[in-house]
Amino acid sequence: MRILLTGGTGYIGSSVLDTLIASGHDVVAVVRSGDAGDRVRALGASAIQGDVTDAAWFGAALDDVDAAIHTAAPDSGAEAFNTAVVDTVIERFGGTAKRFVLTSGIWAYGSRAAIDDDGPLDVPELVAWRVPIEERLLASSVDATIVVPGVVYGHDRGLGGLVTDAPRTETGALRLIGDGSQHWTWVHVDDLARLYELAVTDARARGRLIGSDGSPTTVRALAEAVAGPAGVVAESVDASRGRLGGAFTDALLLDQAADGTKARALGWTPEYTSIIEELTPEASAA
Numbered sequence: 001m002r003i004l005l006t007g008g009t010g011y012i013g014s015s016v017l018d019t020l021i022a023s024g025h026d027v028v029a030v031v032r033s034g035d036a037g038d039r040v041r042a043l044g045a046s047a048i049q050g051d052v053t054d055a056a057w058f059g060a061a062l063d064d065v066d067a068a069i070h071t072a073a074p075d076s077g078a079e080a081f082n083t084a085v086v087d088t089v090i091e092r093f094g095g096t097a098k099r100f101v102l103t104s105g106i107w108a109y110g111s112r113a114a115i116d117d118d119g120p121l122d123v124p125e126l127v128a129w130r131v132p133i134e135e136r137l138l139a140s141s142v143d144a145t146i147v148v149p150g151v152v153y154g155h156d157r158g159l160g161g162l163v164t165d166a167p168r169t170e171t172g173a174l175r176l177i178g179d180g181s182q183h184w185t186w187v188h189v190d191d192l193a194r195l196y197e198l199a200v201t202d203a204r205a206r207g208r209l210i211g212s213d214g215s216p217t218t219v220r221a222l223a224e225a226v227a228g229p230a231g232v233v234a235e236s237v238d239a240s241r242g243r244l245g246g247a248f249t250d251a252l253l254l255d256q257a258a259d260g261t262k263a264r265a266l267g268w269t270p271e272y273t274s275i276i277e278e279l280t281p282e283a284s285a286a
Contacts (some may be wrong), residue, residue, distance in 0.1 A: 002026040003200060005064040005111040007072030008053055011157055012103070012149070015193035016071060016136040017045060023197060028065055028126070030058075030072070053084040055091075062092040067200050080128040086137050094141040096175065099115040101199045104130055104139060104148045106185050106258065107212065107251045111146035115185070117148070117208045124254065126247040138207060149192050150185035150258065153275050158189070158281045159285045160275060162244070162252070164226045165217050172230030177244070179234040180220030181257040195268050202266055213270045214258035219252075225276045248259035 003020060010030035017040065020027045027045040031037045031054055037047035045221075052058045052072065058286045064070060068089065074081045084170030089100050099151045108130060110122025123131050137144050153160045168174045187195075194209045241249040260268070272278055 001201065002028065002065045004028045004061060005045070006030045006068075006070045008040050010073065012152060012189060012192060012259065013071035014155075016069060016196045017194040019190075019197050021045060022090070025197075028061070029100060030061065045162065051160070052088075053081060055088045056085065058088045059087070059092045061100075064269070065098075065170070068093070068099075069196055069200055070089065070099040070258070071103050071196075073103075078156050082130070086133050090140045090142055091139065092218050093143070097143060099143045099200050100137075101196060102134065102144065104134060104146045104208065105238040106148055106150045106212075106256055108148070109256065111182075111255045113257050114212065114231070115256060116201060117210045117258075117260075117262040119189065124251045126251045134208075139285060146208045147192075147196055147207045148208050150187040150256075150280045151262075152189050152192060152210045153278060154189040154272065159252075160186075160222065163222050164279060166223070167243075168235055170231070171278045172228070173233040174227040175235050175243075176223055176232055177219055177235065177240050177249065177252050178237050180223055180232065181218055182253055183216040183218050183257050184222075185210075185212045185216045185256050185258045186259075186275045187213050188270065188275075188278065191268075191270040191272055195263055198263070198266055198268050203216055204266055207234050209263050209266075210258050210260045211263060212258045213273050213275070214259045215274050216257035216259075217275055222276060222279070225280045229246060 008017040026259040029045045029047050031047050031049050040047050050057045081168040107127050108123045152158045170217050199205045231271045
């Protein structure tokens, strides 16, 4: 399959690129610089340099592929960026058999103990812009899947660092985000990449598709696993908001648990099932 990929040099996108290439797909990676083009070509992809918000240019690129995966995330202006991408996809892919995979995020479901892929959303302020774009895509005639990653970890990157590398008190205690009792739903980036491949190739994949390692873990449990003898210390919500920003903290305080039932029904099985084991292999082995 000839697949257009945005964000192929990013954290998630680079793993998706590796997975698609390893499976024998013809990947066309959208890049914004010559250096990025050199990197993706070295991995076995084709590179096209351009701006996905340029409807004419991006539309022509979409006409030349069988499917597209959108993982790119700009540093700012995400709403306008994704709106432009989805507008062009609806125009060029609508009414065709071409599959489009959009990236969302688990925060859209709000605090919930048992999140269903196609269940109700309760979106915090930080990512409220996503929902109108996603709903417009799902209501269109595009053959669309929305991959919803949990909190992504792996290869020493991801939001887990907000917990494991948090500031410490004068006595060395690791500061939590709030009291740390909130569960985060996690997914390893390499498992997530395999879910993207399934989303773009499996005719059964429709609507929202959650990527979860099946082991929702509290912020406190993760912090305690890496804190050492000094332990951890709770932080007031106001203190966390002051340290990390209000809207961001509100998202980080969401208590969420999802097991990715829908993805598993399609045959996806995570190889990584514990962020604690991944980040603390010595302790897990003991």
